[in-house]
Amino acid sequence: MTYSIALQHVVPRPLAVVRESMAIRDVPSRFGPLLDQVYAAKKSGAIALDGQNVFVYYAGSSGFAEVEFGVGTATPFAPVGRVRYSETPAGNVATTTHWGDYAGLGAAHEAVVAWCRAEGHGLAGISWEVYGHWSDDPSKRRVDIYQLLNT
Numbered sequence: 001m002t003y004s005i006a007l008q009h010v011v012p013r014p015l016a017v018v019r020e021s022m023a024i025r026d027v028p029s030r031f032g033p034l035l036d037q038v039y040a041a042k043k044s045g046a047i048a049l050d051g052q053n054v055f056v057y058y059a060g061s062s063g064f065a066e067v068e069f070g071v072g073t074a075t076p077f078a079p080v081g082r083v084r085y086s087e088t089p090a091g092n093v094a095t096t097t098h099w100g101d102y103a104g105l106g107a108a109h110e111a112v113v114a115w116c117r118a119e120g121h122g123l124a125g126i127s128w129e130v131y132g133h134w135s136d137d138p139s140k141r142r143v144d145i146y147q148l149l150n151t
Contacts, residue, residue: 001104003096003111007121010146012087015054016047016077017070019084024063028102031055034069041080048074052130056088059125089126092149101138105129105145112147122150 018034035053042049050072058066068086076085094116098108109127116123125148132142 001098001100001107003098003108003115005094005096005112005115007149008093008095010088010090010093012090013054014073014075015056015068015070015086015088016041016049016073016083017056017068017086018082019066019068019086021060021064021066024057024065027055027067031067031069035071037081038069038071038083041083042071044080046080047077047083050074051133054088054128054130056086056128057126059127088128088146089124089148091124092151093146094121094149095144095146098143098145099139100141102141102143105143108143108145109147112145116147116149124148124150 016038018037020034022030041047052072054070054072056068060066070086094112096108096112098105113123127145127147130144135141
């Protein structure tokens with residue numbers, strides 16, 4: 001798949017998250033129970049969500065990262081169990097949109113990083129994914145990828 005990369009300036013987006021340290025390769029098998037905690041907090045009435053899942057990656061070493069598994073929220077809130085208020089970073093980003101099976105997300109991230117290097121944009125080590133609404137048809141699944149820049 002060919003990705004079109006664009007530069008944007010973004011503002012923080014409020015999130016309700018559960019944060020966990022893990023190998024990036026483990027994200028697909030481990031995100032479910034962590035994200036379920038955010039939805040349980042919503043069900044209890046403790047927080048209001050906007051329905052879009054957002055995963056924020058704080059790069060670590062050798063394929064590891066601190067990952068915030070979250071959902072957009074309207075306003076700050078007091079912690080509920082492991083669920084905490086957070087925000088996506090603000091600043092200049094390189095971004096692209098991935099359409100299709102989630103198994104292809106790695107290629108989308110790699111395309112953004114490669115483009116940044118080729119264009120001379122330094123990376124801040126923070127990236128995030130904003131998931132569109134679920135579809136049983138993989139070709140209709142949308143994920144917007146953001147890579148924070150050092151500028």
